[in-house]
Amino acid sequence: MTGIREFLGRARTRILGRRAVTWAARGALVGAGAAAVSELAFRQWPVDPTWPVLAACALTGVLVAATGWVRAWPSWPEVARLADLNLGGKERLATALEYSTFDGYLPARQRFDTERWIATADLKALLPGRWPVRVAAAAVAAFLIAVALALAPNPALDRVRLEHQAQAAQQKAAADVAKLAQQEATARAGEDPAKRQALEQALQKAAQAVKNAPDATSAVAALSQAQNQIQALSDPTVHTRQQAASAAGQALASQPNLAQKAGQALAQQDNRGAAQQLQQLGQQLASMSATDRQALANQLAQAAQAAQAGDPKLAQSLQQAADALRSGDTAAAQAALNQAAQQLNQLAGQQQFEGDAAQAINRLQNDKTPLEQAAQAEQAAQGQGQGQGQGQGQGRGQGQGQGQGQGQGQGQGQGQGQGQGQGQGQGQGQGQGTGGNGSGGGSGGNGQKPAAGNDKVYVPSQSQPTGQGTQVGSNQGQDSQLVPYTQVIADYKAQAVDQVDRQVLPQSERDLVQQYFSDLGS
Amino acid sequence: MARAATEIPGDMKPERFQELATTIETELGKVMVGQAEVIRLVLMAMIAGGHVLLEGVPGLGKTVLVRSLGGVLHLDFARVQFTPDLMPADITGTHIVTEDESGRRRFDFQAGPLFTNLLLADEINRATPKTQSALLEAMQERQVTVGDRTRALPDPFFVLATQNPIELEGTYPLPEAQLDRFFFKIVVPFPDAEDLAEIARRTTGAENAELRPVAAGDELASMAALAREVPVATAVMERAVQIVLGTHPDREHAPEAVRRYVRWGSSPRGLQTLILGGRIRALLDGRFNVAHDDVAAVAPAALRHRVFLNFEADAAGVGSDQVVSAVLESVAQRQ
Numbered sequence: 001m002t003g004i005r006e007f008l009g010r011a012r013t014r015i016l017g018r019r020a021v022t023w024a025a026r027g028a029l030v031g032a033g034a035a036a037v038s039e040l041a042f043r044q045w046p047v048d049p050t051w052p053v054l055a056a057c058a059l060t061g062v063l064v065a066a067t068g069w070v071r072a073w074p075s076w077p078e079v080a081r082l083a084d085l086n087l088g089g090k091e092r093l094a095t096a097l098e099y100s101t102f103d104g105y106l107p108a109r110q111r112f113d114t115e116r117w118i119a120t121a122d123l124k125a126l127l128p129g130r131w132p133v134r135v136a137a138a139a140v141a142a143f144l145i146a147v148a149l150a151l152a153p154n155p156a157l158d159r160v161r162l163e164h165q166a167q168a169a170q171q172k173a174a175a176d177v178a179k180l181a182q183q184e185a186t187a188r189a190g191e192d193p194a195k196r197q198a199l200e201q202a203l204q205k206a207a208q209a210v211k212n213a214p215d216a217t218s219a220v221a222a223l224s225q226a227q228n229q230i231q232a233l234s235d236p237t238v239h240t241r242q243q244a245a246s247a248a249g250q251a252l253a254s255q256p257n258l259a260q261k262a263g264q265a266l267a268q269q270d271n272r273g274a275a276q277q278l279q280q281l282g283q284q285l286a287s288m289s290a291t292d293r294q295a296l297a298n299q300l301a302q303a304a305q306a307a308q309a310g311d312p313k314l315a316q317s318l319q320q321a322a323d324a325l326r327s328g329d330t331a332a333a334q335a336a337l338n339q340a341a342q343q344l345n346q347l348a349g350q351q352q353f354e355g356d357a358a359q360a361i362n363r364l365q366n367d368k369t370p371l372e373q374a375a376q377a378e379q380a381a382q383g384q385g386q387g388q389g390q391g392q393g394q395g396r397g398q399g400q401g402q403g404q405g406q407g408q409g410q411g412q413g414q415g416q417g418q419g420q421g422q423g424q425g426q427g428q429g430q431g432q433g434t435g436g437n438g439s440g441g442g443s444g445g446n447g448q449k450p451a452a453g454n455d456k457v458y459v460p461s462q463s464q465p466t467g468q469g470t471q472v473g474s475n476q477g478q479d480s481q482l483v484p485y486t487q488v489i490a491d492y493k494a495q496a497v498d499q500v501d502r503q504v505l506p507q508s509e510r511d512l513v514q515q516y517f518s519d520l521g522s
Numbered sequence: 523m524a525r526a527a528t529e530i531p532g533d534m535k536p537e538r539f540q541e542l543a544t545t546i547e548t549e550l551g552k553v554m555v556g557q558a559e560v561i562r563l564v565l566m567a568m569i570a571g572g573h574v575l576l577e578g579v580p581g582l583g584k585t586v587l588v589r590s591l592g593g594v595l596h597l598d599f600a601r602v603q604f605t606p607d608l609m610p611a612d613i614t615g616t617h618i619v620t621e622d623e624s625g626r627r628r629f630d631f632q633a634g635p636l637f638t639n640l641l642l643a644d645e646i647n648r649a650t651p652k653t654q655s656a657l658l659e660a661m662q663e664r665q666v667t668v669g670d671r672t673r674a675l676p677d678p679f680f681v682l683a684t685q686n687p688i689e690l691e692g693t694y695p696l697p698e699a700q701l702d703r704f705f706f707k708i709v710v711p712f713p714d715a716e717d718l719a720e721i722a723r724r725t726t727g728a729e730n731a732e733l734r735p736v737a738a739g740d741e742l743a744s745m746a747a748l749a750r751e752v753p754v755a756t757a758v759m760e761r762a763v764q765i766v767l768g769t770h771p772d773r774e775h776a777p778e779a780v781r782r783y784v785r786w787g788s789s790p791r792g793l794q795t796l797i798l799g800g801r802i803r804a805l806l807d808g809r810f811n812v813a814h815d816d817v818a819a820v821a822p823a824a825l826r827h828r829v830f831l832n833f834e835a836d837a838a839g840v841g842s843d844q845v846v847s848a849v850l851e852s853v854a855q856r857q
Contacts, residue, residue, distance in 0.1 A: 081757055095755040095811035106751045109536065110810035 003115045004096050008076060010123055011083045015074050018127050023069040025132040025139055031061020032142035039149035046157040048164050050150075087121045089114075159378075166216040166374035173219060173367035174211035177203055177226070180363050184356055190349020195233050199357060202229040206364065216375035223368045227361050234357055238350045242269060244310025245347060248303035248318060249274060257292065258284055259299050271348035275341035282334035282341075285325065297325035314343050355502035362501055362510075369507075493517035534744035539805050542745065543569075545736045549594045552731040554583050555724065556717030563708045563823050564591065564682070566802045569745045572705020572795070573661050573681040575646075575696075575827060579688060582710045583721075588642040588682045595742065596735035597639035598676065604649035606692065610656030614666040631668060636660050639676050639739060643683035647693040657681070658700040678739045698830055702789050706799070706820075707827035709843075752801035754812045761853055762796045762817050768849040769829050775856060779848035783835035788828040795824035814854075822846050 034057035038050075047053055074082065080093035096114040099107040181203035187196040206226030213219035249266020252259045262277030285293065300322035307315040321336035493514075500513050543565060550561045560576075564587065567574045576584045585601065592599030602613055615634035621627045635641060636657070643657060660666050661681050665674045683704070685696075701707070713721060724731065767773050770787030771780050780787070799820030800812040807816070826842040835845075 077757070090809060090813035090815060091755050091758055091811055092809070092813075094757050095753050098755050099753045099811075102753070104751060106536075106748075106810050107753050110753050113810050 003118060004093065004100075004111065007118045007121070007123075008079050008083065008093065008097070011126055012074055012076075012079045014123060014126050015079060015082060016069075018130065019072045019074075020069050022130075022132045022135070023065045023072065025135040026068060027061040027063075027065025028139035029061075029135050029142060030064045031058045032139050032146055034060055035146035036142045036149065039146050042157055043149075043154055044156070046154065046160040048157060048160040050157070083121075083126060086126050087123070089117060089121065092117050162374065162377045166371070166378055169370040169374050170210055170213060170216060170219045173223065173371055174207050176363065176367050177207035177210060177223070180360055181207055184360055188349050188352045190345040190347075191353040192350070195353055198233055199230060199353075199360065202226050202233075203360060210367075210371075216371045216378060220368050220371045220375060223364045223371070227364050230357050230360050230364075234354055235350055238347070238354050241311040241314070241347055242271075242351060244307040245269070245271060245274070245314060245344060247306035247310070248314065251303040251306045252299055254302075255295065255299055257295060257299070258288070259296055263299075263303070266344070269351075271344040271351065275344040275348070278337045278341040278344070282321075282337035285330040285333050285337075288330075290328075293325045293328070293330075297322040300325065311343075311347075314340055314347075317343060358504045359502050361504055365507070489517060489520050493520075534741070534748040536748065536805055536808075536810065539745050539748055540808060542737050542741060543806050546594055549733050549736055550587065550590050552733065553590045553724075554587050555720045556713040557583065557587070557710065560708055560710050561587070562806070563706055563820075566799055566806070566820070567705040568595075568678075568680055569742060569749055569802050570705055570795075570798045571678065571680075571746055572798075573683070573703065575701070575704040575707040576682060576684045576710055577687055577707060578684070578710030579712065580686060582712065584682075584684045584710060585642060585644060588640065590733055591682075592640045593733045594736055595640070596738050597678070597680075599640045599642070600635040600638035601642040601644060602635050603644045604646050604653065606648060606650060606694075608649045608653050610653050611668070613653065614656055614660065614668055617669060631671075631673070633673075634666075636666055636675060637673075639678055639680065641679070641681045643681055645686055646683040647685040647695055649694065651694055651697070654694065654696060654700060657683075658696075658703055662703050678742055698786070701827045702791050704827060705795055706823040708823055709826075749798065749802045749805055752804055752810060752812060754797060754801065757857075758800070758812050758814055758817060759797065761814055761857055762793055762800070764853045764856070765796065765817065765821060765825075765849055766790070766793045768853055769825060769845070775852065777848045777852040779840070779845050783831050783838070783840050783845055784829055785832040786830045788825050792825050792828045796820060799824055818850050818854075821850055825849075 035054050038053050038057055042050060042053075076097055077094060080097045083089055084091050084093050092110070092114040096111050099110060181200050184196070184203060185200045187193050203226065206222055209222035209225075210219040213222055245266050246269060249263045249268075252263025253267055254263070258281055259277075262274050262281055265271075265274035265277055281296075285296075288296065300318045304315040304318035304322060307318065317336050317340035321333045321340065324330070324333035324336055496513055496517060497510075500510050546565055547558070547561050550565075551558065554561055564574055564576075568591070576587075578584060588601070589599060591597070602608070611634070613634045613636050615632050615637065617629040618632045619627055620630045646654060646657070649657075656666075660675060660679075664677070664679050665672050667673075685693075764775070766788045768776055768787075769780060769784060769792070770776060771782075771784045773780075773787075776784075796817050797812070800816035803816040803819055804810065804812045822843055825846045829842045829845055831840065831842060831845065835841075
């Protein structure tokens with residue numbers, strides 16, 4: 001009976017293999033058919049994303065195949081019956097299996113006869129010609145139909161996907177704006193707390209409005225409104241005052257005396273450092289000689305004159321200090337310098353706020369871009385031209401003087417609109433010549449071989465411009481620690497991007513900066 | 523479990539079974555040309571202990587077959603020509619007045635031709651139902667009752683009845699219940715040209731074939747005992763059951779031919795015949811188990827006289843063999 005059992009075991013393996021193929025084909029047909037039907041249904045009732053449904057179809061096919069295969073697991077009598085049927089066993093196996101426990105003469109002879117027959121039986125003939133060709137062909141056809149339907153344009157599904165994209169962009173924008181509101185909530189010294197609070201509230205309100213907006217267009221409108229509100233918080237005189245302070249600083253830095261440090265700080269727009277230097281200068285007034293006081297008074301007067309046009313208050317404080325020094329009243333001069341320092345601290349705070357406001361506007365603009373694209377795509381998909389749009393405009397002027405006393409003014413404006421919207425931009429430019437800021441740098445000859453080929457290029461780690469205008473290219477190289485060129489470029493890029501981000505600039509200009517550093521890095 | 527593995531039923535080995543059957547068939551083949559299937563079916567019925575109804579036109583060797591069987595099997599043989607005036611006592615026997623040596627007269631039983639091993643009931647459908655019934659009782663009970671005494675018939679007792687399918691004028695068709703008692707109904711086919719020529723050569727020449735007895739009645743009994751031990755798988759048994767049930771027009775899976783043409787299907791005796799016939803055929807084929815093919819092979823002979831057709835079948839010219847074929851095909855397809 002062992003031989004019979006072993007033969008039946010091999011037969012069952014073959015049957016199971018064939019049934020696995022059969023049920024795999026059936027499962028594939030079910031899965032592919034369900035996918036094809038689903039794809040058809042998606043055209044009427046779009047679902048996004050579609051992959052869970054398609055995955056469910058595939059899973060259904062797998063389940064059908066697995067369940068069918070398990071349920072089709074043949075019992076030993078069935079194996080014997082199938083083997084008899086397909087191998088011409090004339091019921092030898094079925095009888096031998098059924099009479100395996102019988103001890104009679106004929107049952108024993110029957111088992112012997114069966115084992116002898118097994119020796120001549122060819123298991124390869126088991127289940128001949130029963131490959132599920134038709135089912136497999138139907139499954140392939142259904143699969144191809146499903147793929148064709150999936151690849152063919154589905155306007156209904158496209159609309160749903162655009163809606164979801166718009167919703168995702170909306171949620172992301174709301175989260176970004178809320179995060180920005182948290183970041184901008186911290187007030188800095190010297191700035192107006194009311195403005196800071198207004199900035200935070202505007203951002204929070206924008207975040208809430210974007211979150212609850214019924215569509216992307218409404219969200220864009222909310223962001224634009226917030227930009228306008230933040231823009232309204234800006235003080236347009238800050239730049240003028242900064243230019244005035246810089247001009248005063250250059251006047252103070254023109255002579256190598258105690259006011260030179262304060263002047264240099266002012267010229268470099270380090271208003272807080274300048275304020276600190278002025279306070280220190282005020283404390284040193286009493287110990288100064290009359291000659292030095294006179295010289296300092298003259299410098300202060302020149303600085304006051306330089307600042308007169310842009311910042312009359314600062315000019316007035318500086319002039320009071322100069323007058324007090326001339327009259328020998330060091331206490332009054334110190335008080336005037338302290339007042340000037342206070343004004344510089346306020347200017348620093350206002351500059352900080354202006355930067356934060358500009359950064360907020362830029363961030364809002366960044367959030368608006370995908371929302372605008374989503375809104376446009378939605379409108380295009382719906383095939384509805386909006387007859388009216390929203391017009392939003394922002395403008396801001398910046399002027400910056402640099403270098404050889406040539407001022408460059410930039411007027412920039414951004415206007416964006418949809419449909420019939422109009423953008424407006426205003427620009428202002430001011431230029432003022434100041435002493436050029438030189439950049440000093442260079443590495444000393446330390447015997448390092450020049451870079452060539454694929455060698456890394458190293459530059460001194462002190463890459464910040466530290467030289468004076470009068471010391472351009474004259475400072476000696478230092479044997480400082482070298483850092484990889486790419487790292488320096490990355491640092492520069494980060495600083496530049498941060499600075500650009502704190503200015504209201506067109507996106508194309510900002511991209512230009514990014515591109516510049518990217519090219520350097522590559 | 524029922525028997526030790528070394529114990530042989532009736533001391534008859536399968537090889538001896540086959541040898542005997544082959545020898546008998548060979549011997550009968552000497553006088554019966556082109557009727558191998560008929561010979562095999564008759565032999566199977568005799569091994570099973572059943573009676574056979576032979577149907578065929580006159581001159582096909584039915585009587586020769588039966589007579590030859592008696593010679594080959596070394597059995598007593600009797601032949602009765604059934605006629606309308608044949609009375610039951612003519613076949614069962616009767617009491618006659620005899621006188622002994624002392625002059626005393628008494629009734630002695632004079633046994634009829636039934637008291638033999640092998641009885642040829644020629645043209646059984648020409649006898650009246652009364653006489654047919656007397657024969658059929660003897661076939662079933664293997665005994666006859668005359669007067670107030672019942673007498674057992676010799677063992678073995680086989681009846682091979684013949685009937686002519688064409689001369690139906692003045693005949694008494696056998697009732698269904700009596701047909702059911704025949705193990706097989708064998709249709710004797712008309713020989714083909716080659717066989718006819720061979721028949722002419724054998725019967726018109728100077729030489730006559732001589733038959734030799736090759737088996738005895740007790741060996742037939744041993745063969746029957748061995749055949750009844752042949753294992754039958756449940757699947758085979760179930761298919762035989764389905765075949766029998768398939769001949770009943772009121773059954774769910776009955777084929778259209780049965781629903782349309784059959785008046786009444788096979789009795790349980792049909793199932794018994796299928797299984798027993800299948801067992802014998804398996805042994806004759808050198809196997810030790812019954813196959814579906816065995817059952818299908820004996821089905822026409824076992825069922826054709828147990829399937830009773832209606833008038834619509836007569837009108838359509840549909841015979842019971844066609845119905846049985848439809849049943850076999852239907853059952854095979856279903857399983």
